[in-house]
Amino acid sequence: MDSPISAALVSWGNAWLTGHVGLDEAVDRVERVAGPQVVEVGDPPAETTLRAFLVDQRIEGLSSFRLALPIPGDPLGLTGPPAFNGGAIDAGQAAIAVLPGRCVGLVPSPDRRGSSYSGIRWTATEASATVPDLPSLAEAEHMLTAAIRSATEALLAVDGPAQGFPSLDDTEDTLAPGYPGRAHRVGALAARLSLALRLADERGLTSGQLGTRSEALRELDRAVRRARVAAHHAIVESGQPQI
Structure with a gap:
């Protein structure tokens, strides 16, 4: 994907979580980058709005977001499991929501419906809670x-x-x-x-x-x-x- 949508979610999500912006502003700024956004969660998968997903994760203890910008041979920001890593590498990006004792990986893909709707669909899967080895x-x-x-x-x-x-x-x-x-x-x-x-x-x-x-x-x-x-x-x- 050419869109830097994962970077936008991490940036504005962290700004919201640290109290620098409100939730509505954070979601609005993320959606300015690539249009309306939904998150696919659970098994069987169910669709929810990005705003509702963030609220739910905050209730569960969401503390921060991490950015992954991997390519084949260099899984930057990823620590597993393989299913999440594979999706993130294919997309060239991902956001990781950090919660107490676990992480949720979010991989974006284009979401087009009909001739006029164009947005982003995030696929949420369990991600390893291991902190990646990244430079300061x-x-x-x-x-x-x-x-x-x-x-x-x-x-x-x-x-x-x-x-x-x-x-x-x-x-x-x-x-x-x-x-x-x-x-x-x-x-x-x-x-x-x-x-x-x-x-x-x-x-x-x-x-x-x-x-x-x-x-x-x-x-x-x-x-x-x-x-x-x-x-x-x-x-x-x-x-x-x-x-």
């Missing part, structure tokens, strides 16, 4: 800076068509109120680079040039995804001074 915001920012420098050096050595890199004004910082300034800064840079990676144009390059650039972009993508995850978790980090 400071570590992720350092990794991203190093990856940018390395990728720039590699790409400058490759002749070929110029790439279109969007300015910061062309990308949206999806973080909600309550996040530290450093998280907004890292999140905005990661969002810009994520868009640049999607716009990368391979036409007109030789196989050798493609290999050089592919490796550089692969490492940059890895750092970008970690920076986005770390930025979206920063609001619930404890004992981590932010500037």
